[in-house]
Amino acid sequence: MSHDDIIITTMNDLPGYEIVAVYGEVFGLVVRARNAFSNIGASFRTVAGGEVKGYTKLLTESRNHAVDRLKDSAREHGANAxxxxxxxxxxxxxxxxxxxxxxxxxxxRPL
Incomplete structure (x- = not known):
C-alpha cells in the first residue's frame, strides 16, 4: 500500500467519516544529528538574528519522515486513519x- 492510504488529521474526529475501530496510540520517531557547520551558522544567527535555513530544512525533512513512519505504524495496526x-x-x-x-x-468509513 502507498503512504496515501492513511488519512491523518489533527482533529479528534474526521468529518464525513465514522470511526468504527480504535487501535490506540501510534507514533513515528526520527532522531537526526546536526551538521557541525549548521551549528556554527546557528550560533551566528543567534547573535545577528534571522532564520537558520539549515535547521528549517532539517526539521521539515524530519517531520515528513516522522509522518511517514507514523503512517507505517498505523498501517501495521490495521488502521486506515x-x-x-x-x-x-x-x-x-x-x-x-x-x-x-x-x-x-x-x-x-465514509458516512
Missing amino acids: VIAMRFDCNDIGNVMSEVAAYGTAVTV
Whole structure:
C-alpha cells in the first residue's frame, strides 16, 4: 500500500467519516544529528538574528519522515486513519534533534 492510504488529521474526529475501530496510540520517531557547520551558522544567527535555513530544512525533512513512519505504524495496526495527530520536538545533547509524530490509530468509513 502507498503512504496515501492513511488519512491523518489533527482533529479528534474526521468529518464525513465514522470511526468504527480504535487501535490506540501510534507514533513515528526520527532522531537526526546536526551538521557541525549548521551549528556554527546557528550560533551566528543567534547573535545577528534571522532564520537558520539549515535547521528549517532539517526539521521539515524530519517531520515528513516522522509522518511517514507514523503512517507505517498505523498501517501495521490495521488502521486506515490517524486522528489527533501532534508533533513533539526535542534536542538531545545539543547535537541531535528528535521529532515525533503521534496520534490515535483508527479505522474509518465514509458516512
